[in-house]
Amino acid sequence: MPRALWWLLVGMALNVTGASFLWPLNTIYLHEQLGQPLAVAGVVLMLNSGGSVIGSLAGGFLFDRIGGFRVLLAGAMLTIAALGGLSVWHGWPHYAVFLAFVGVGSGVVFPAASAYAGAIWPEGGRRAFNALYVAQNIGVAVGSALGGLVASYSFSLVFFANLLLYAAFLFTVVAGLRRVPLLPPPRKKRSGEAERAPSRSAGWALALLCAGYGLCWLSYVQWSTTIAAYTRELGIPVGQYSLLWTINGALIVLAQPLLSAVIRRFMPTLKRQIVIGFFIFAVSFAMLLGAHSFAEFAASMIVLTIAEMIVWPAIPAAVNEWAPPGKAGFYQGIVNGTATAGRMIGPVIGGSVADLFGMKLLIMMLALFALLAVLAALLHDRRLPKRTENADEKTAASV
Numbered sequence: 001m002p003r004a005l006w007w008l009l010v011g012m013a014l015n016v017t018g019a020s021f022l023w024p025l026n027t028i029y030l031h032e033q034l035g036q037p038l039a040v041a042g043v044v045l046m047l048n049s050g051g052s053v054i055g056s057l058a059g060g061f062l063f064d065r066i067g068g069f070r071v072l073l074a075g076a077m078l079t080i081a082a083l084g085g086l087s088v089w090h091g092w093p094h095y096a097v098f099l100a101f102v103g104v105g106s107g108v109v110f111p112a113a114s115a116y117a118g119a120i121w122p123e124g125g126r127r128a129f130n131a132l133y134v135a136q137n138i139g140v141a142v143g144s145a146l147g148g149l150v151a152s153y154s155f156s157l158v159f160f161a162n163l164l165l166y167a168a169f170l171f172t173v174v175a176g177l178r179r180v181p182l183l184p185p186p187r188k189k190r191s192g193e194a195e196r197a198p199s200r201s202a203g204w205a206l207a208l209l210c211a212g213y214g215l216c217w218l219s220y221v222q223w224s225t226t227i228a229a230y231t232r233e234l235g236i237p238v239g240q241y242s243l244l245w246t247i248n249g250a251l252i253v254l255a256q257p258l259l260s261a262v263i264r265r266f267m268p269t270l271k272r273q274i275v276i277g278f279f280i281f282a283v284s285f286a287m288l289l290g291a292h293s294f295a296e297f298a299a300s301m302i303v304l305t306i307a308e309m310i311v312w313p314a315i316p317a318a319v320n321e322w323a324p325p326g327k328a329g330f331y332q333g334i335v336n337g338t339a340t341a342g343r344m345i346g347p348v349i350g351g352s353v354a355d356l357f358g359m360k361l362l363i364m365m366l367a368l369f370a371l372l373a374v375l376a377a378l379l380h381d382r383r384l385p386k387r388t389e390n391a392d393e394k395t396a397a398s399v
Helices: 003-033 038-066 068-088 094-120 126-151 155-177 199-224 226-233 238-254 256-266 270-290 294-311 314-322 328-357 359-379
Strands: none
Touching: 003 038, 003 094, 003 126, 003 155, 038 068, 038 094, 038 328, 068 094, 068 155, 094 126, 094 314, 094 328, 126 155, 126 238, 126 314, 199 226, 199 270, 199 294, 199 314, 199 328, 199 359, 226 238, 226 328, 226 359, 238 256, 238 294, 256 270, 256 294, 270 294, 270 314, 270 359, 294 314, 314 328, 328 359
8 A cells, every 4th residue: 555545544534533523513512502493503514514515526626627635735724724713713603604614625625535545546446445434434433432522521622622633634634645746647557447438428327326325325324313313212222322333433443354355255346346235225224124122223233334334435436447537536526525415415304204204114215215226336337338357356355
């Protein structure tokens, strides 16, 4: 693995750790500290997510124009400026304004990081994206745990700690990536590798794949919204619900070696990996139909986490393979924006369906969404240039 990629991984772990200090506490702070109704808190979070979607598209577009290093710098500096303002003025309505700009800045960074990872280590295939996924999840686990601890002393310290971690991210980018070529040279085509897709064919593939990706993110976010409320209705304590996310984080980090072996053996192509992952998503939601105890929810969470580990890093890796020359960043921006949009509208759709028709129907709908994602993944490469016979064998498995 190239040294520059290690710098990027460390930087993104710091970046996500900082973000994870804040995002689990936003609703609590808005409602309990600023006295805003939950509906207003929801609007503020949608503004943050909307800013992230805009930032994702802008970051991906700019990556193709000015290169990854400058885009990461711009995203980090915008986020630091917004967090600096938030550290000083965190009352109402300043909090909402600064949080929207934090969304834009962080949105700029993520697609640029994905495109940069693929450009730094093109011969690594999906391994670069899987390493980025693991680094980000380490940040989520550390940041979520430390954020609550710091908030128990002072919410002001949360803002300041978040600012320091983004500053550390900026330092890491400058120290480790400033000598990496601004626009990495086009990679050499490996033996047996598919030709790059024409823009129209690649656009069709991107639309289908992102449709499935967005549906699965819309479903996944229900675990932190409607399904969380459902566990309380069933009498499952909050502590046990929190343990479900501990299981999720532990599996993502600890089960990587075993899952890598399984992927190498049974999922030699990215298409197969995505299809199987989406199908496992459907199975995890189907398991919730009869779930009433913590053990049953834990079993569903384990299956969900396996699906997540298979699919989330595979989508940007697949897009990186067939994105047209000069559009890798823009395509990664659309991928990241799709995930953010799913997280943004998921709670609204899930809450509305649960209120009107009940949780059983919502869970069936989530399983159906995952099956539709399977269909989209099966069809997405119909118009793409075909690989030669040995191409799939040369595709690297995840780390």
